[in-house]
Amino acid sequence: MIVKINPNDIPGARLHKLLLGSIAPRPIAFASTIDLAGNPNLAPFSFFNAFGINPTTLIFSPSRRGRDNTTKDTYNNIKEVPEVVINVVNFEMVHQASLASTEYPKGVNEFTKAGFTSLPSETIRPFRVKESPVQFECRVRDVIETSNLGGSANLVICEILMIHINDEILDDNGLPDPAKIKLVGRHGGDFYVKAFGDALFTVEKPVARLGIGIEQLPDSIKYSKILTGNDLGKLGNSENLPSAKDIENISRHPVVKNLLDQLEDNPSRLQQEIPILAKKWIEEGRVQDAFSLLMIGGE
Numbered sequence: 001m002i003v004k005i006n007p008n009d010i011p012g013a014r015l016h017k018l019l020l021g022s023i024a025p026r027p028i029a030f031a032s033t034i035d036l037a038g039n040p041n042l043a044p045f046s047f048f049n050a051f052g053i054n055p056t057t058l059i060f061s062p063s064r065r066g067r068d069n070t071t072k073d074t075y076n077n078i079k080e081v082p083e084v085v086i087n088v089v090n091f092e093m094v095h096q097a098s099l100a101s102t103e104y105p106k107g108v109n110e111f112t113k114a115g116f117t118s119l120p121s122e123t124i125r126p127f128r129v130k131e132s133p134v135q136f137e138c139r140v141r142d143v144i145e146t147s148n149l150g151g152s153a154n155l156v157i158c159e160i161l162m163i164h165i166n167d168e169i170l171d172d173n174g175l176p177d178p179a180k181i182k183l184v185g186r187h188g189g190d191f192y193v194k195a196f197g198d199a200l201f202t203v204e205k206p207v208a209r210l211g212i213g214i215e216q217l218p219d220s221i222k223y224s225k226i227l228t229g230n231d232l233g234k235l236g237n238s239e240n241l242p243s244a245k246d247i248e249n250i251s252r253h254p255v256v257k258n259l260l261d262q263l264e265d266n267p268s269r270l271q272q273e274i275p276i277l278a279k280k281w282i283e284e285g286r287v288q289d290a291f292s293l294l295m296i297g298g299e
């Protein structure tokens with residue numbers, strides 16, 4: 001059953017939770033700002049992402065509080081000093097970063113409260129978080145207030161002026177290695193996710209080739225009860241249907257030949273076993289072989 005919700009019909013706090021649990025995982029901007037008097041402030045924000053490189057654009061939102069429609073220190077500081085260091089949050093620092101989200105009164109230094117080391121920036125006044133593996137010094141180009149109502153967003157549009165990276169998290173190409181940077185993301189409720197270890201998997205980029213598309217797959221494959229949407233996605237990313245030669249070659253593969261010989265007199269069983277084997281091969285990354293296998297005796 002699908003539950004339909006008109007966002008105007010439910011309380012704001014519930015709507016907020018619904019969004020947080022549905023739009024996840026979200027990266028976390030650990031935003032360091034400063035007020036005109038020079039008081040530092042540090043707080044995490046998961047309404048955050050990167051949007052472009054020309055100019056580099058990061059956007060995060062220190063929203064208006066739903067309960068009393070007050071604004072947050074980060075937003076107030078940015079209105080006074082339009083500069084921010086966005087530090088990334090990894091697994092080693094996530095509990096401290098969460099502690100820094102405590103609603104301490106204005107002027108309280110969350111670097112001290114949450115036990116972080118402040119480092120001076122090179123191009124702006126707010127401090128960097130030494131413990132964060134990547135720190136972006138940014139100037140604020142614009143702030144878009146979506147309304148003046150409680151719970152509304154304040155989109156802080158930032159341009160990166162300088163990036164500081166701890167080289168221990170880099171791979172051989174000088175790019176962040178997920179296993180080393182160990183980022184975390186924010187989910188709904190109290191949940192976070194680890195963006196490393198078993199959580200990682202790869203999906204081949206379709207831009208490198210012009211896949212034939214799922215609608216071009218023969219019906220026996222497209223409507224198979226054994227193959228999943230992900231399996232079809234991988235097959236549809238192939239550039240061509242397997243040739244007669246590919247199909248002939250795969251039918252000589254020892255495992256396939258054995259299957260064909262064994263089930264020569266049982267075509268309905270064969271029709272089940274072929275997609276089972278093909279699915280296994282797809283999972284092992286042998287998509288082209290699987291595609292050819294699926295075409296044996298097919299259309």
Ligand SMILES: Cc1cc2nc3c(=O)[nH]c(=O)nc-3n(C[C@H](O)[C@H](O)[C@H](O)COP(=O)(O)O)c2cc1C
Nearest residue numbers: 043044045046047061062063072073074101102103
């Ligand atoms: C992981 C995490 C993500 C958060 N994301 C947001 C967010 O995107 N927007 C927001 O307004 N508050 C967010 N919060 C809550 C703020 O961090 C919290 O209100 C904080 O006290 C604001 O600090 P400030 O008043 O010093 O700016 C988040 C808290 C945590 C722990």
